Amino acid sequence: MLPEAGSLWLLKLLRDIQLAQFYWPILEELNVTRPEHFDFVKPEDLDGIGMGRPAQRRLSEALKRLRSGPKSKNWVYKILGGFAPEHKEPTLPSDSPRHLPEPEGGLKCLIPEGAVCRGELLGSGCFGVVHRGLWTLPSGKSVPVAVKSLRVGPEGPMGTELGDFLREVSVMMNLEHPHVLRLHGLVLGQPLQMVMELAPLGSLHARLTAPAPTPPLLVALLCLFLRQLAGAMAYLGARGLVHRDLATRNLLLASPRTIKVADFGLVRPLGGARGRYVMGGPRPIPYAWCAPESLRHGAFSSASDVWMFGVTLWEMFSGGEEPWAGVPPYLILQRLEDRARLPRPPLCSRALYSLALRCWAPHPADRPSFSHLEGLLQEAWPSEGCCVKDVTEPGALRMETGDAITVIEGSPDSTIWKGQNGRTFKVGSFPASAVTLADAGGLPATRPVHRGTPTWGDQHPGGVDGDRKKANLWDAPPARGQRRNVPLERMKGGAECAWRHPPGVPDSTRSHWGRCGFCHPEPQGRPALPPE
């Protein structure tokens, strides 16, 4: 086979550095046809075609020389180049596995248009729609994927949406963590498409709010998700990134027991000595999830992500309830500054709730870091036990011998504990003597030491029948349903909500961003945001 005319530059470049034997693998396996495509090739990809590290260094030098010549005019590379961090070896934290399973052939950031076919619609986000898809690798093997396509207006992609889309690509390109959604590659077609790992079970929020007969999620599983989330967030923080949109809607279920952090459209690098990102001008942010400093000054940091972690914990244990439901967005900041906090959901132990309260410390410096949170979660971990005698007393949590019981509340000196029956999903109080404690697999031995003595009346259906008790806010806002009647908040200057509500997308298919209650309003008397 003769080299193609369009890729003779590659052959020449490789010949100059005595690496011509890699011409076909680079062209065909890594899909590199232009010098800019090397921006998306990782050292692991070159390892995958058998190129040793010294040869990779030679190639890198040759590319630098090539680039000092005329610059590419391609707008995609210009924009991505502007966002993409310097290529460097990923520095994984010590707790991250070094060898992650990869689809055959490793990461190939540029995927030919014909290699991906789209199927059913999975959801709609702020700058595109997400479809289930099938990616055919050069070997012929097919990998199920999710394909996010950039929404294109009548006059082509809209500036901010294109920028956010490419920013998401450039951030995800460099992330490798078992609980961070993986980007497989980018299709430079019309429309631009991100090819991502498929999370077949959808968003955690959808799972939390799924109606009967879908059973609720067990408390022990929610704790596992929190630990996975804290690990993923510690990883992002260690890479100098702030997510800014942490919520159950952005946690995807890759399997029944695995969540992945997704939606990196709002991710920003943390800059300056203070490790903050300050947004300029009013842009939409998820108001009810935000820390006070984000609402007042547009300031985001790992500590504001920790605040959002606390709200996400609250969502998980509230069955996907909307935080601050019924409170107009501009009042949320006032409530927070008056020290009001979301109330403890019935399923949440006191120990976990006090962890959430630490995440909601008014001063960012007083909040725990994500790596500290991983340890705190371990301390607040509910004990697992096994029922050793049937409980049938009226008002008590019913259980049969052999039932697995998660102890939510209980102390060694109390005779009544509160827990969840793993078989029935019900939550309630029971005699401590009915359960023997076992150590949860992989976790240190824990004993219920949480204070407080539940009473027989302290029983919650746990959602099997969908009859979850509604939490009361300390400073009771209007009921949840009333929120829908709250007039749309207006941005400063009287403009409509500035969020890019996609034209032609019905409300029901819009993501959370389509709801104006999440927008970043400029209520009267609020200081203007500092410039970016």
Ligand code: AMP
């Ligand atoms: P996003 O634009 O990232 O907010 O995604 C919009 C919706 O598409 C999400 O709420 C999910 O329901 C769905 N979705 C996004 N990415 C994936 C994925 N990788 N796997 C499965 N569903 C996804």
